[in-house]
Amino acid sequence: MENVKVVSYGIGVIGRRLANHLLTKEGVEIVGAVDINPAIVGRDLGEVLGRDKLGVVISNDADRVLSETKPDVVVHTTMSYLRQTYDQFVQILRHSVNCVSTCEELSYPYATEEGAAYAEKLDKLAREKGATLLGTGINPGFLMDTLPITLTGVCTKVNRIYVTRQMDAATRRIPFQKKIGAGLTVAEFRRKIEDHEITGHVGLEQSIKMIADALGWRLDGIRVDPVNPVVLDHDATSDAIKVPKGYNAGTKQKAYGIRGGEAIITLDFRAYIGAPEEFDSVVVDGVPPINERTSPCVHGDHGTIAMTANMIPRVINAEPGFKTMKDLPVPHATPVHMRKYLK
């Protein structure tokens, strides 16, 4: 069976982990790599990944890579916002190439007017070019949207949905621990929030809007609380960072889908060093009531890499256009030759 040919667009932290994973997968072949980082452009992807040479040179010329390699799909892991990634998707789609992206805002652009306008243009282009575009990942993309939506399928009535993700940041990579301001004083943390150096989780609005649209709920609005520090009454520590009592251990943030002055969807996101339990939970106040919990929580990086790789066949099989997780058949692992999952 022929391999599925993939171009890796974005060779940052997630892009490298994803590429390493794809290289272990039967029936997947990385035929090209794109990044703009001058430190790695012109180098062999295998070497950058700390492996043997692959004969794939990282290029900053996406058009050329796509023309020369004619891949079945691009896996795209560059940035979080559509205003940063829109031109990249246009470029990929113009080559009539399918794309699975971890761009958080792409997971459900309809959360904002600006995003909806981007989505409309991307959908039109994708249809014209016969390609499929999907935004996915573990969160947004699964834990706080696709999974709660799926679980409501067993309900005859849904009043409210409450989704929690609680992570012990000590189990995550050090850049993530720094990103959430672990080990800072609360004053330092607040200054970094003001300076947009700490931004909190990207995707809460998108997840809420995806749930609401799947259920047909019209919301009066979506409210996202400011990112809050987490101050523990005891010392906590990771391999890399000490968080003395009274210092900031990480972030917590809630977001709400509001109707009639009431939060009918609540997303409750917590990531800090020293969290007493790691879990993902979905509580549906409905008939029957649903009280679902995954413990420990799904590891963020592993989960995002898995979702991106596992959605490749769903995206190749789909009708052309821009798709979201709620439009495609249920996700699944892809442990055998990738071609086996193609229609």
Next chain:
Amino acid sequence: MENVKVVSYGIGVIGRRLANHLLTKEGVEIVGAVDINPAIVGRDLGEVLGRDKLGVVISNDADRVLSETKPDVVVHTTMSYLRQTYDQFVQILRHSVNCVSTCEELSYPYATEEGAAYAEKLDKLAREKGATLLGTGINPGFLMDTLPITLTGVCTKVNRIYVTRQMDAATRRIPFQKKIGAGLTVAEFRRKIEDHEITGHVGLEQSIKMIADALGWRLDGIRVDPVNPVVLDHDATSDAIKVPKGYNAGTKQKAYGIRGGEAIITLDFRAYIGAPEEFDSVVVDGVPPINERTSPCVHGDHGTIAMTANMIPRVINAEPGFKTMKDLPVPHATPVHMRKYLK
């Protein structure tokens, strides 16, 4: 907006509950009812449901009902095996009408050669007639197949899957409690098993095969253990049935998807009076490992009714043909006007 017109085919316990639920739903109209039970044929469906008259007379002539009412979809809740229901599906599809059925074997007929042959014929007919047919329900249909499949989407590697459903039968309807032989001596229980009066859960093979096919796993075989009694070391009781210590409290049954002499998929089904906890759980031995639990377990009848009603728009929207839950977009609740979910 126009209502979605539904014919209710099968007015037994589940059919009645489903009809009662559909009557509460905005944008759904029951336009016809079919059953062969002489005690209710010719009676008004509303009256049989213990409500006001609906002007819908229960008929044993499905062809006539389908011709006269031209529904958008049939909800079908008659029997568990395709050899019992095949002719009914042929009849429905010949009218070019979509159908959502709770027939357990239809949820994934490919588990047996006989089932696969039925599925092939139904798929061909459905395509010819431009209609869509789906088998679903809470189990099979969701808890032990669609949900585990969906959860593997976050895994880069899957070694083994273990799914458990543990129900306290005391919370279920009395016919269910009798169906599992609660309150019998173990000898009486075994005799009823031999006489096929107690059959255990229908659908374990189907769920295993659906998981294996979604993941692309080739199995050496599927093994279904005999239905076993559950004997407690204490008295247990429901509203209706006493289970003295040493008597049978219900059933337990396991089924395995085998490869290389090893169970890579295990379904562990337990329903008995006095179960210490009600839960549904999915454990994936993989990367990352997944340990998911819904507690209490999803109520079987509510869940089946919900899944059947909620899949109506997915089935109407789908391409013609015979579909299974793994082929269709993720399920979701349908709390607003049913027409809102249609393309």
